[in-house]
Amino acid sequence: MGNDAPLYIGLMSGTSLDGIDAVLARFPADAPMQLLGHYHHPFPAALRAELLALNQPGDNEIHRAALAANGVARCYAELVDELLQATGRAAADIAALGAHGQTVRHRPGEFDGRGYTTQLLNGALLAELSGIATICDLRSRDVAAGGQGAPLVPAFHRALFGRPGLASAVLNIGGISNISLLNADGSTLGHDCGPGNCLMDLWIAEHLGRPFDAGGAWAASGRVLPELLAAMLAEPYFALPPPRSTGRDLFNRAWLQRHLGDGRFRPEDVQASLLELSARSIAGEIPAGMPELLVCGGGALNARLMQRLAELLPATTVMASDARGLPAMQVEAAAFAWLAMRFRQGLTGNLPEVTGAAGPRLLGALYPA
Ligand SMILES: Nc1ncnc2c1ncn2[C@@H]1O[C@H](COP(=O)(O)OP(=O)(O)OP(=O)(O)O)[C@@H](O)[C@H]1O
Ligand SMILES: CC(=O)N[C@H]1[C@@H]2OC[C@@H](O2)[C@@H](O)[C@@H]1O[C@H](C)C(=O)O
Secondary structure, three states, X not given: OOOOOOEEEXXXXXXXXXXXXXXXXXXXXXXXXXXXXXXXEOOOHHHHHHHHHOOOOOOOHHHHHHHHHHHXXXXXXXXXXXXXXXXOOOHHHEEEEEEOOEEEEEEEOOOOOOEEEEEEOOHHHHHHHHOOOEEEOOOHHHHHOOOOOOOOHHHHHHHHXXXXXXXXXXXXXXXXXXXXXXXXXXXXXXXEEEEOOHHHHHHHHHHHOOOOOHHHHHHHOOOOOHHHHHXXXXXXXXXXXXXXXXXXXXXXXXXXXXXXXXOOOOHHHHHHHHHHHHHHHHHOOOOOOOOEEEEEOHHHHOHHHHHHHHHHOOOOEEXXXXXXXXXXXXXXXXXXXXXXXXXXXXXXXXXXXXXXXXXXXXXXXXXXX
């Protein structure tokens, strides 16, 4: 059933900067989503370093950002090519692709009251290289309507995981963590909780030269530092009412340094404290009595973090989204395939009650094939 529904590609490279995920999917009107392929590629080291650098103010930014956006488009196009080859499809078979780009600044509502959010990607170049209609810049319209432009996945989580009359929560733990609350009455809420993996990633890279703390094993070898944890949890962002969203603009090395001061801590104890910060800033956002928490994003593979979430939420069943048929590392890319489908069908993509936008909006800008 639904095998003649149009095919969409979703492309996501998130704030952890671990690389790009691509999925091929279709969304039949009368059947569940079908996932037909998934590919992941890390960014080339030089491009990754430049994208990371562009998260902070620096020299000659316009020129550097334009070239980085070209680089992101080339990487996306290569991944699309591999995905098509692996699944035996041609560009002409694909209705559209939804491409997120790389967030380097996220300042909605600031400065002039509207602010901006910037995802680097040369959409025109991606359309040119892939030969596929490219829908990108998926956050700006929501920001223009007074919203946060993020998180966008709650609408997709509702469509995918929502069950009539049953409440559940869906948690993405990427660089940043964000929660979707699928309420029993059919309403959907959501916001960014705070740092997911981004602080743990930078700390272990600095001390052990590894890109991430596999399974949270290094964190598990340390002891939580109560004063450091309390100071970090006092961050005003955690007390803001929704709508709220954040990014590396706030949770970065400088933020961590402000809390570390000149304290001489064992690095593994800092890592344990950062993991606890992620766990508590998430657990505090789950309403009492929530029966189920489905976890996606790379944090679902952090066994120590998953264990702490389960301990902090004893009344809630905490499990990776794989248990509901969608592998944790594919959910976000699938969301951007879904957003491309929504755009193509002339349907709105945002939830104003999540982002704070003035109303539902068609999200994205189209570069035709
Ligand atoms: N085996 C593992 N153990 C622990 N952590 C892991 C593991 N595998 C991946 N991760 C973490 O997951 C991160 C990648 O997650 P993901 O791809 O969901 O993030 P993202 O999409 O880039 O971020 P965001 O959702 O904020 O945009 C890695 O940087 C790492 O911290
Ligand atoms: C501005 C931006 O890129 N935000 C990301 C980031 O990564 C996680 C969290 O912060 C979330 O708000 C969002 O991504 C997901 C896909 C979203 O929009 O729902």
